[in-house]
Amino acid sequence: MVEPDLSLLDRWRAGDSVAGNLLFKRHFASLYRFFEHKIEGEVDDLVQETLLQCVKAGSTFRRQSTFRTYLFAIARHVLFQHWRARARVHATLDFEQTSIAALSTSIGSQLARNADRARLLAALRTLPLDQQLLLELYYWEDLDRDQLAEVFDVEAATIGSRLFRARRTLQDGLESPDRGGEPAPGTPDALDTWARQLAEDRPPEK
Numbered sequence: 001m002v003e004p005d006l007s008l009l010d011r012w013r014a015g016d017s018v019a020g021n022l023l024f025k026r027h028f029a030s031l032y033r034f035f036e037h038k039i040e041g042e043v044d045d046l047v048q049e050t051l052l053q054c055v056k057a058g059s060t061f062r063r064q065s066t067f068r069t070y071l072f073a074i075a076r077h078v079l080f081q082h083w084r085a086r087a088r089v090h091a092t093l094d095f096e097q098t099s100i101a102a103l104s105t106s107i108g109s110q111l112a113r114n115a116d117r118a119r120l121l122a123a124l125r126t127l128p129l130d131q132q133l134l135l136e137l138y139y140w141e142d143l144d145r146d147q148l149a150e151v152f153d154v155e156a157a158t159i160g161s162r163l164f165r166a167r168r169t170l171q172d173g174l175e176s177p178d179r180g181g182e183p184a185p186g187t188p189d190a191l192d193t194w195a196r197q198l199a200e201d202r203p204p205e206k
Helices: 005-013 017-035 043-060 067-086 115-125 129-140 145-152 156-174 188-196
Strands: none
Touching: 005 017, 005 043, 005 067, 017 043, 017 067, 017 129, 043 067, 067 129, 067 145, 115 129, 115 156, 129 145, 129 156, 129 188, 145 156, 156 188
């Protein structure tokens, strides 16, 4: 029988390193995908920092959601902290306006194996970072609107309008001359299906 995440978390907080290692292996792939193509440097460092902050957070996790949703909420803050620490104007860095493409020119050189996936990643990089995270969690981690609302700390009703705006911005980006000007899937459902099919790339096993 597979031990639940929350049980492993409790054991890890009590000092059981074996439980911590099990949690790390269980969620490494998802966290790796979350940080991949969004930072300069080792992705593994931010994966480990996210899990360590889960342990340090203690009572802030009210257990009203799944551990996985809680994990992505912390990962989002870890990513923001990473870029604020490197930005000259970190106090005014707004991730609802600022994209990865604006923060870094080198990350775009990390190539995907699949041409369509490379095109999608290039378009996602130009979105405001919060929009990029929203779409990736929706497409590739299968978080529903209630779970996304917890990660982004907003009402569930707000997620619907944010998804609509993010999809529209992504579609415009996919059709831009910089990405060949090729037609993007014409409806939100078609765009969702196409993007989800490009989740096949996986990080190395740990």
